[in-house]
Amino acid sequence: MSDPQSIKEAAAELMPEVIERLETLVRIPSVAFPGFDPEPVHAMGAAVVELFEAAGATGVRLLDVPDGYPCVYADLPGPEGSPTVLLYAHYDVQPAPKSQGWTSEPFEPVTKDDGRIYGRGAADDKSGLVIHYGTLKLLGPDRPCRVKILVEGEEETISHLEAFVEANPDLFAADAYVIGDIGPQRVGRPGLTTALRGDVACTVTVRTLANPVHSGMFGGAAPDAMTAMIRILDTLHDENGDTVIPGVDSGTWAGADMDEEVYRDGSSILPGVEFLGSGSLSDRIWMKPSVTVLGMDLPNTAEASNVLLPEVTAKLSMRIVPGSDGDAQLDALMAHLRSQRPWNCEVEVAKVKVGQPFAVDEGHPAIIAANDALTAAYGAPVESIGSGASIPLVASLKKVAPDGAIVLWGAEDTAQSRIHASDESVDPGEIERMIAAQTLFIQEVGSQRD
Structure with a gap:
């Protein structure tokens, strides 16, 4: 046969x-x-x-x-x-x-x-x-x-x-x-x-206070770790939603186009919600970096109380483009995170993994x-x-x-x-x-x- x-x-x-x-x-x-x-x-x-x-x-x-x-x-x-x-x-x-x-x-x-x-x-x-x-x-x-x-x-x-x-x-x-x-x-x-695309990951921990304090008595001057974390994470993307980190590579896709209808069906994007990023859809999902916040250690809404948080940790994953070096790309992400210190907060970044x-x-x-x-x-x-x-x-x-x-x-x-x-x-x-x-x-x- x-x-x-x-x-x-x-x-x-x-x-x-x-x-x-x-x-x-x-x-x-x-x-x-x-x-x-x-x-x-x-x-x-x-x-x-x-x-x-x-x-x-x-x-x-x-x-x-x-x-x-x-x-x-x-x-x-x-x-x-x-x-x-x-x-x-x-x-x-x-x-x-x-x-x-x-x-x-x-x-x-x-x-x-x-x-x-x-x-x-x-x-x-x-x-x-x-x-x-x-x-x-x-x-x-x-x-x-x-x-x-x-x-x-x-x-x-x-x-x-x-x-x-x-x-x-x-x-x-x-x-x-x-x-x-x-x-x-x-x-x-x-x-x-x-x-x-490769996958690199790290954690970032932000500290602002020695312990939780009453948000009514101290809020407005004492910085909250969650607020500082939001400011740091916001620097990872520009107004279009593109991942913008110094030293992180980007490219252009030369193969078949990503079918937009297939992508909408598979991704379950809600009606009216816009795509992130710029360039072709193929570029965005196959040849551009993409940072995602996978999780965060902080109180859930059922346990939330009127306090300023002293410390917050987030886990980040970044998809990296073919042809790039995973270790170098993770180093660039971690260096960027360390450089972001709103209100002179403490920032600690730790490597999780490198997938080439x-x-x-x-x-x-x-x-x-x-x-x-x-x-x-x-x-x-x-x-x-x-x-x-x-x-x-x-x-x-x-x-x-x-x-x-x-x-x-x-x-x-x-x-x-x-x-x-x-x-x-x-x-x-x-x-x-x-x-x-x-x-x-x-x-x-x-x-x-x-």
């Missing part, structure tokens, strides 16, 4: 089994966040081992990751001298609290009238797992190249996999890495992600093969798109194999998947097309022997 039509037909025939597998996985509440029951996460790891064994993979096993949940790993031989393709996904999911507003039980998959399968993890990233499953089923035992499998169990939280990968380069070396944890703009429109950005080498033979495979599977031209998300593992994989290609694709369409939010869902047609595309891709890479 080598022609696209045969592969597409085989993928279609496999779909009832693939959907059944996906529904079984969605029922496992594999939330790896601290404080959640670890048992479902371990159960999910075991289920992924069984999944790939059922697909015909041999030697599938759990590897202990220091300080974290185990990863699923396999190394499947191919013809002598053939390239190696590593298939990546993750088996943990985001929490699904009722406060998000789910209209169905998040861990009971349901197919609704629009044909999509709803449930936490249905898209992110259990769709990636069953795409890999279907791909191995279609390839069969006579794989055209060596295939490795890597599935982690804590991508959604504080991952320990990057250090593990870098400490064991021989296990994870490959000629091409398929990151099955992303997707196109809209169902039926093939998209290959060619750039990822990434840009794909679109001239790499494996990337060209990925484009060809998507075109054949979808019967439509491929859009080169970016992503505001970051996948820190990519930087570690590039350390292990600097010449390896990174293929970023999947079934998580921007318009409707609602990953991390209520009513997460996936379109089965996207899974089917991606199984065909991935199979075609591996066959093409397998033909690129030395």
Whole structure:
């Protein structure tokens, strides 16, 4: 089986089994966040081992990751001298609290009238797992190249996999890495992600008083830490909403345009609310920095009293553009925050993390093969798109194999998947097309022997 039509037909025939597998996985509440029951996460790891064994993979096993949940790993031989393709996904999911507003039980998959399968993890990233499953089923035992499998169990939280990968380069070396944890703009429109913004984070603490004091007796002269914090945070954006920090890089997007209708649908912007920033929509979400205040330590409205706050801490995340250096960008953000001292308040800034950005080498033979495979599977031209998300593992994989290609694709369409939010869902047609595309891709890479 080598022609696209045969592969597409085989993928279609496999779909009832693939959907059944996906529904079984969605029922496992594999939330790896601290404080959640670890048992479902371990159960999910075991289920992924069984999944790939059922697909015909041999030697599938759990590897202990220091300080974290185990990863699923396999190394499947191919013809002598053939390239190696590593298939990546993750088996943990985001929490699904009722406060998000789910209209169905998040861990009971349901197919609704629009044909999509709803449930936490249905898209992110259990769709990636069953795409890999279907791909191995279609390839069969006579794989055209060596295939490795890597599935982690804590991508959604504080991952320990990057250090593990870098400490064991021989296990994870490959000629091409398929990151099955992303997707196109809209169902039926093939998209290959060619750039990822990085993600750097820090905390900023503002102190103005030794202790809380009565706002009536002392307000008006004694500075409140929250008021000072507001003044500092306001300096991060200009009147257009662009992030403006000295030393922080910005760029221009050269690929496909971000579809405004897709963006409005996916972002759930309220009617009449304007976009932030200036320039094209693609520039703003893929090639410009973006600062977000993720949280703040201060009283909630139910506990608020008539006092001036002596201290406030905020956690900030900044998405940074492909091609920039994450450490330098975080340094610039932290230096800016330290320089803002309204009323000579005390300002303390601390590093949280650095996630490097990434840009794909679109001239790499494996990337060209990925484009060809998507075109054949979808019967439509491929859009080169970016992503505001970051996948820190990519930087570690590039350390292990600097010449390896990174293929970023999947079934998580921007318009409707609602990953991390209520009513997460996936379109089965996207899974089917991606199984065909991935199979075609591996066959093409397998033909690129030395």
